[in-house]
Amino acid sequence: VENWSQGTMSKAAVKISADLLSNPLCEQDQAFLESMTALDTAMRRMDAFNQEKVNQIQKTVVDPLKKYSSVFPSLNMAVKRREQTLQDYKRLQAKVEKYEEKEKTGPVMVKLHQAKEELRPVKDDFEAKNKQLLDEMPKFYQSRIDYFQPSFEALIRAQVVYFTEMYKIFSELTDQIDQAGLTDEQRERETEAKLSDLRALSIVADD
Template sequence: MSWNFRKSRKSVPSEDDVARECEKIKSVEDASKQMLKDGKKMADTDFETAKAAKKLASDLNALQSENASCNCAVILAKTMDDCGSLADKKYQLLQKTLIKPMKWYGDLFPHLNGHIKSHDKAQQDYKKLKAKMDKIREKGDTGPNIVKMNNMKRELVPVEEEFDAKHRMLLDEFPAFYNGRLQYLQPIFEAVVRSECWYHHQLQELFDKTLNELTQTDPDVDLEAEVNDTLEQIRGLSITKD
């Protein structure tokens, strides 16, 4: 009976092919981890901006309580309070559009890495059994060796089939995941850009409104001249030279 089962089966795909696909997945995993880390930093900045703006609004309100005629402080306090609210909304948007989706995306990699470990174990089992068969073959075709060789050939069939299946599965699943990454990530990128556009547009509208309120408080006041006068007073108090 012939045990040359390789004649009727396709050859096992190259190990280099799997190694190349694993490297691609590793690069995507590293990049996504870094993106999540930097995204958290950006969100934390918005959180701190919201706190700072609210604190400044509180300081301005305290200033107004000491000087009832300081109407500009009231206007600016309201503006800074609104700035804080906008920064807080942007923080919440980043959590929904970037942080959580990237966390979910990162949860896929342990599953993929599990496939790699399973593949590597099957490969080791296959190579170990093949090495044993080679040693027996080197000892010659004695009766006991022939029996051992036939038994090991039977053992090799399911081991090689399992390794072959895991090998081909990686070559199917990994390229599909890698090539499909932008289908998942592009909506995230678009959502982040839209969030930033919304935030800065709201800020522009807010400060345009504030500027109009400040200039319309007293039609006779030259706002630019008032600002320059204030800057001159500040310079006069400074102990350093320009």
């Protein structure tokens, strides 16, 4: 969400600076033209750095997380297969136990032998599936931090680089368009005066 908001903001800033640069005032006032040119350049640099940050985060955070999450369907399927095999195992085991409890006549012994033969591959299949899950699930769970740590570090580095560059861009922009010799109080008064002039225009609607 934050990256989307920053991307939207940088695109909007580029649009605003481009619109200001095409304003007729730029043709009439050289100082205004220089300020708007500096602003437009800064906004385009900001947008470029934002796009670079988004690309980096996509490669180092979003894509690895998608790859990690893609493992879950196969794990869920393995658990379901184990559960199905367990049900088959229990059903056949109960069948064997039923014949073992009966009187040991010839036909019963034949059926008991057949039931045991039917049970054996199902039992082996269940034990194999169960052992695989018991081996792999703890490893998968324990590896989650090692997997996420590089992505987390990459996310932090991308944000640090981005905001460092933003500081540089806006510091340079301030130096280019700032009026030398004015105190913060004087700048505030001047801004308020300009806002008052804007509010006085007939095209400005009252809230």
